[in-house]
Amino acid sequence: MSRTAEEIGRTVRGPRPLPPLGEQRAATNLSAVDTVLPNGLRVVVVRQPTVPMVELRLRIPFAGDDPAHAARAEVLAATILTGTARRDRVTVDTELALAGGELAAAVDPELLSIGGNVLAGGFDTLLNVLADALTGAVHRDDEVEGERGRLIERITVARSQPSIIARDALQKHRYGDHPFTREMPEAADVAVVEADHVRALHAAALLPRGSVLVLVGDLEPERAVADVAAALGGWQSAGSASVLPPLPEVPPGDLLLVNRPGAVQSQLRLSAKGVVRTDARYPAVQLANLAFGGFFSSRLVENIREDKGYTYHARSYPEFTPSGATLLVDTDTASAATAGALLEIRYELGRLAVNPPTESEVETVRQYAIGSLLTATSSQGGLASQLAALAVLGLGVDWLVGHPERLKAVTVDEVAAAALEFFAPARFTGVIVGDVENLATLQALGGVRLP
Template sequence: MTATEQHTPGQAVPGENPRHRSAEEIGRTAAGPRPLPPLGPTRAVPLPDVEERTLDSGLRVLVAHRPGVPMVELRLRVPFAGDEPTHPAVSELLASTLLTGTTTRDRVGIDDELAAVGADLGVNVDPERLQIGGHGLADGLPDLLAVLGDVLTGATHPDAEVTRERARLVERISLARSQPRTIAREALQRKRFGDHPITREMPTGDEVTAVTAEEVRALQAASLVPRGSILTLVGDIDTSAAIAQVEKALGGWTSDAVARELSPPPAIRADDLQLVHRAGSVQSQLRLSAPALRRHDPRYAALQLANLVFGGYFSSRLMENIREDKGYTYGAHSGIEFVPQGAVLGVETDVASNVTAAALLETRYELGRITAVPPTDAEVEAARSYAVGSLLISLDNQGGLASTLAALAADGLGIDWLRAHPARLESVTTAQVAEAALEFLAPAAFTGVVVGDADVIGAGVRALGGISD
């Protein structure tokens, strides 16, 4: 370089390796930090029309044309409630063995036939429903439906498969029941819903061990029925042709019975938190719950935003307090959970035993603060942007749309509710969010559980009051 040549810091010099600028250098100018550009307007995700048909069997079919990729998503929801104490165990084994063989296909044959059209199917069950979900190539929909129809009408639940899956299920249950989150979930369900069947989310190992293949086959014949069930298809498919394919493939799935819906659980009552002893635990699980609103309620959008401001996303008040400021936890969350004919609020976090009382105090403090110090315009706008944006992102693929349509249909809602919801969120005022927070997030509305080593955390949490053993 000659004496007259000059270069600025960070600029590449001929013959030398270029120096990468630091993030601080990139983010600053001579006048100071670079200002962040404003957020642009949220772009709406176009939602397709949904063609609906109820077949002679009573099966309700929803089909939406969503091009983009040559795939189709499938969701079948069958109401699957039962009052018998053995029902959860038999249901779990039915779900585990449903795809293991029919009168015309064995397990390998089912897998091969699905793989040939780039498809798969999975089954899960809970106290409310049995769900079959999957996807495949759009032009392979007839083959996917043919396998589904065969499974629904001809699953044999072979003795050997039931024996094998029973052993696997017992092992999984044993592992799950040792997990703190499972213990906390079961304790919370009992606290808020008593002995209602909705609390029976996981059978015991002994209950599963006692199930026979005959009981599994009998439950399928009695309860896996089309009347009252909902099949949702979303993908690059012709809607009318898809319905005709469903009629052809599932025409033999018939029954005079009606799929059994779970009865509404009792309303949550405000009460002391229950201290659940878990000997030797080095962590505690805080689980609080209160009544909420269904999607049908005109105040639902306001409650959704109030929940986000409180604890529903990373920038919430609860996260800012007990994670960012206090360092008590890696994460804290609040959300709305839907139950038959209702909804509940949940607040949860896991903390070290030595800060359990402090974390509970701060959680209660934030519940009180959001009622006494209402959300600001800035907080509501941030929550609104997150709510609208995350909803649109979740719908920007076939699988997300299929799952959302299936959940809404089970709740008596449809695509029109989904189309209108972003506008509902945009129209909510800060005052309406404050009203929802005052009504639903008041500390006095909650009950719940604190799970941990009572010998370690008991004195601290009892000193706060509102704790029972």
């Protein structure tokens, strides 16, 4: 006779007690190599033979000051794997598929990223196709034309989305016309991109010196480095890949109200200066952020979602920028609830500073932070992505392996100090995007600048 889960979990004396959490242990003694090849490419290889696969993450600094750069970079990313002098699109896809692999490219204002995976036995094929794309992609006229049209369609749709409008407004409010703000090109700029523009950008900017290649999987690190050196030996450059110039400081100040006529919801995006991962205060700031709004049981979520019902989703999180870090708070809410949501966000920021997380709260978020990190890095793909994000900041395997211990060492007093220093409401600025005609009550709160 079968029993229900509830019956299994109970005894005649009541519910069965939950066993205590086991100790969370980070991976240690990883077999890894972190080196720089003669062409200037940094290669990080980690052996993790949990499955017979290899994960690849290539990050190439790809900044540009030219206003047309973002559009050309998007088309380049869309066509770099569509054919070379040796392979057309079908051949590229077929060779990867037969090796049990795949590759994809994407670009943002900082980086051109190429990522993928392959069965361990097809690693040589993956490297060969990648090397051919890096050194021999031809960006055929018909491929550029087709991808350009698809990009225009996607950009047109995306730019009508409230979240994209809010992000664009926040970036311009924080950083003005800095190239970092050009996260999505205008459709009109993409429409005038020609194949010659893309080929010229590839030749001038797709450079190994300063780039990072991360490999994680069922491979021997030393041999993998040798394979990479052989496969990518023809990818050469005298100069270095182009990095973004430092961002301007983001001073605290009023929130900018951005008018979106007819909107029935508002997007609230707040921002303040944070700390980089190598700052001694970072672990405490990370835990303070989790307590404030960094996971589902945080103070902010409990207030404006569970208690007030102002929103379905609210969060706070760090964003690591080319020259520093910021803290972000975001939520979407109905126009009628916008002022109330902003009031409660400011209240929770102030409460975190004045009434910092308790010992129980700190322990909860500590376990969450360590557990989330270990879960995220338990798979080959997760570990590769984490290492790639760290590598572009100059960090590596040692930082990742050592972070759980840094989190364990954080005291309640250190979290309180971080909360007071970084989460005071007066440190924030940001934007509210919504229909101004329905947001008149915001003026009663102050600290909001009307358009």
